[in-house]
Amino acid sequence: MKELLDMFITFAKVGVMTFGGGYAMLPILQREVVENKGWAEEAELTDYYAIGQCTPGIIAVNVATFIGYKKRGVLGGIFATLGVIFPSLIIIMSLAGVISAFSDFAAVQHAFAGIRVCVAVLVFNAVVKLWKSAVVDKLTLAIFLAVFAGSTLTNIPVMLFILAAGVLGLAVRSVRKGGEK
Amino acid sequence: MLYLRLFFEFFKIGLFAVGGGLATLPFLEEMADKTGWFTRAQLVDMIAVGESTPGPIGVNMATYVGFTTAGVPGAVIATLGLATPCVIVILLIAAFLKNFRENPLVKSAFYGLRPASAGLIASAGLSVLLVALFKNSPALRVDLLSLVSWNWKAVVLMAVLLYLTRYCKKTKKWHPIAFIGISAAAGVLFQFGA
Incomplete structure (x- = not known):
């Protein structure tokens, strides 16, 4: 129970420090879950994001469920998820009265213009960390560049990139292994 | 109901x-x-x-x-x-x-998935960056080369943050939320929005 509570609190911390979509959660996860708690490795996070981006639902919830399940089974998955949604519930409900005015305040807009710069820098740093486990040879470099360019410049659904990359990985690996043997 | x-x-x-x-x-x-x-x-x-x-x-x-x-x-x-x-x-x-997880087929699939996942996250980061670094403009693409459309305060903040999070030994290990707090304060102080 103590561990489940720890999981809830840790993910609530992650939730409250996330400004933006699931990608904005990555640098916080790296610090809290990988470095501080040691609940997952860098490479695993990349895997969870890969799956989270092509399965239904909110990526942040998907990734929390994965890590929670890995540490403490089904209950762990549920507690981690409840943790990550808890701050949103509290914050949105307590701001509800003033909320539509809230985002019009000049100070809020200025603050978030600053935060966006920071989130972009933190995500950049997070990708640099992922790089070591994800981009290991010429082919993976090519996949990274192709997906980066493709998803920046076109409206092709994300799921197609993920599926194509997975199939490519399977195909290339099995051909290589066949050659070695 | x-x-x-x-x-x-x-x-x-x-x-x-x-x-x-x-x-x-x-x-x-x-x-x-x-x-x-x-x-x-x-x-x-x-x-x-x-x-x-x-x-x-x-x-x-x-x-x-x-x-x-x-x-x-x-x-x-x-x-x-x-x-x-x-x-x-x-x-x-x-x-x-x-x-x-240890199955060779699953491992091979992830070999291809990981760089794709990293590419998608990088792309999401880039779109946040573009919103952050340019002033609101309907013709964003056309204005990329024009100096007036850059939000220079944001560019400076980006450079400072890159230095603090990657190169400065003292601050590198700080928690990400510290940098978010600093950036929010800088945004309000130097009037970043609009």
Whole structure:
């Protein structure tokens, strides 16, 4: 129970420090879950994001469920998820009265213009960390560049990139292994 | 009855919206038209609020829509409705992965998936960066080369943050939230918006 509570609190911390979509959660996860708690490795996070981006639902919830399940089974998955949604519930409900005015305040807009710069820098740093486990040879470099360019410049659904990359990985690996043997 | 319907409608979104928070948007638009719980104009406000409060955007939107529709219980029910299908689907996949993680086929698939995942995250980061570094302009693409359309304060902040998070030994190990706090303060102090 103590561990489940720890999981809830840790993910609530992650939730409250996330400004933006699931990608904005990555640098916080790296610090809290990988470095501080040691609940997952860098490479695993990349895997969870890969799956989270092509399965239904909110990526942040998907990734929390994965890590929670890995540490403490089904209950762990549920507690981690409840943790990550808890701050949103509290914050949105307590701001509800003033909320539509809230985002019009000049100070809020200025603050978030600053935060966006920071989130972009933190995500950049997070990708640099992922790089070591994800981009290991010429082919993976090519996949990274192709997906980066493709998803920046076109409206092709994300799921197609993920599926194509997975199939490519399977195909290339099995051909290589066949050659070695 | 309203609660049940609220849960069910958000359950559907959680089950069919693939690709994260803003992927729920077309579904919410449809919900606005179909149920009359809120208008499309309100939805625009909800996005602004979801983006300018802590927490993942998708969760924030569900909470806000639920709250607008049916108060505190509505907020809780809508959010749980959204999260439930994700949790079920992921638990199934995670259970499968647990048994097959060392399987050579699964390993090979992830060999290709990891760089794709990193590429997608980098692309999401870039789109945030573009919004942050340029002044609001309808013809963004055309203006990329014109110096006046850059938000120079944001460019300076970016350079400072890169230095603090990557090169400065003293601050490199600070918690990410410290940098977020500094950036929010800088934004207010130097009037970053608009």
